[in-house]
Amino acid sequence: MDLEARLHSEHPNELRLWLRMLTCTQLIEQRIRARLREQFGITLARFDLMAQLERAPDGLPMSALSKRMMVTGGNITGLTDELVKEGSVVRRPLAGDRRVHCVCLTPKGRREFKAMAVAHEAWVVESFAHVPSAQLTNLHRVLGALKTTQQENR
Amino acid sequence: MDLEARLHSEHPNELRLWLRMLTCTQLIEQRIRARLREQFGITLARFDLMAQLERAPDGLPMSALSKRMMVTGGNITGLTDELVKEGSVVRRPLAGDRRVHCVCLTPKGRREFKAMAVAHEAWVVESFAHVPSAQLTNLHRVLGALKTTQQENR
């Protein structure tokens, strides 16, 4: 039983698709969230922040993290504080602009993230295991167009 | 800028699709949430609860709401309390099992919901306006299979 139970015959296909998307993302996200907590003692938001840093050897300004994670700045401060306390990231000043603090993975944080990322990737792959590869690509393309229109309307 | 910024060439298509699904649902959900609050002074969770009740003239047991909304029972009690305070729903005993309380829209709640549902449906249709109808159906079908596998693995 899920969100779609409320639908009736008059509802447009757009609403059917929307509720189905929500159900799918909620089911998958809940599982990922629970496993991150059980196996690594970390929340999804903190994991996501570390994921953004993986490819940035010199770290990222907090304003960049705010944009990428689509949350307001105050939240980045809080998440960063927690990760600093755990020793997983550090704040580093940026030469040339003393307002900016770059958040940067520590060697410890990088090791931790590697291990989590392997598991996380496997969970995601497993979740989509029954979606044929061609459909995977097709979904990705169609949702790409949807994303663009959403971001324009912000 | 969004969640996908963290991807690199080694990442599998499943992860690419997953992050794109998350971005899309978050963008749409944030907009719906903001509009429900601004235009109707209601939260998404309360709206969703009322939506589940629309087709149930005799109401639904709180346990059914818990399953459909995929949240634990305590939350249903809280949401119901708030909607009762607003006069939008009532609790009704169920003949034959005195443990069960059915949550039921009041005439006022039903009127309120009708108005909100019209607006909500228009927002969703608008969000998917640039997705061709054939792709709408295709997405719905593919995600149906995904949903089934997720619910089996719970």
Next chain:
DNA sequence: TATTGTTATACTCTATAACTATA
């Protein structure tokens, strides 16, 4: 014993707004 719903509690995530420091 199992199920329904309530209560109490705590945590995560988020936004907003006022603030400081720097550009």
Next chain:
DNA sequence: TATAGTTATAGAGTATAACAATA
């Protein structure tokens, strides 16, 4: 003035666990 980040706060949403009433 504008931008980067911090702080304080509040509200939404959620889960857990102990509990009472009923089956």
